[in-house]
Amino acid sequence: MTLNRFCYVLLIFAAIASLLTPNPLVIWFLLINLLTIVMYGADKMAARKGMRRVPEATLLVFGVTGGWPGAIVGQQLFRHKTQKQPFKTYFFISVVVSIAMMAVVYHLSSYSSLY
Template identity: 80%
Template sequence: MTLNRFCYLLLIFAALGSLLTSHPLAMWFLLINVLTMSMYGADKMAARKGLRRVPEATLLVFGATGGWPGAIVGQQLFRHKTQKQPFKTYFFISVVASTAVMAAVYAFLPFSPL
C-alpha cells in the first residue's frame, strides 16, 4: 500500500470514528488536526532520510478538511513546508476556503450546542 493511500485510509477511519461519538464534529476536528500534524512530522522525517514522501496535494487536502490548525502547528514544530512559496500560497487559499465553508455551514445549518 502506498503512503498516499494509507493517509487517505486514515482520513476515512477518522471520519467513521468521529461519527460514532456523541460529539462527531468536535471529534472530527480533534482527529483531523492530530493526523495532519503527524503527517507533517512523518513527511519531514521522510525528507531527511530520503524515503517516499507524502504528496503536497494530500497535505493540502488534510488541511482543507479542517486540519489547518494542526498543519500550522506541524509546520512550525517540525520546520517543514515553511519556505516553499507555491505550497504556502495554496495552503493559505485552502485555509480561507475551509474557514469560509465552516462559517457557511454554521450560519445556514441548525446545530444543537455541544
C-alpha cells in the same frame, strides 16, 4: 501501501470514528488536526531519509477538511514546508476555503435548528 494511501485511509477512519460519537464535529476536528500534525512529521522524516513523500495535494486536502490548525503546528514544530513559496500560497488558499466551508456549515446548521 504507500504513505499517501495510508493517509487517506486514516482520513476515512477518522470520519467514521467521529460519526460514531455524540459530538461528531468536535471529534472530527480533534482527529483531523492530530492526523495532520503526525502527517507533517512523517513527511519531514521521509524527506530526511530520502523516502517516498506525502504529496503536497494530500497535505492541502487535510488542511481544507479542517486540519489547517494542525498543519500550522506541524509546520512550525517540524520546520517543514515553511519556506516553499508555491505551497505557502496554496496553503493560505486552503485555509480560506476551509474557514468558508465551516462558516457555511455553521450557518446551515443554525438555520436548520430554527425549524
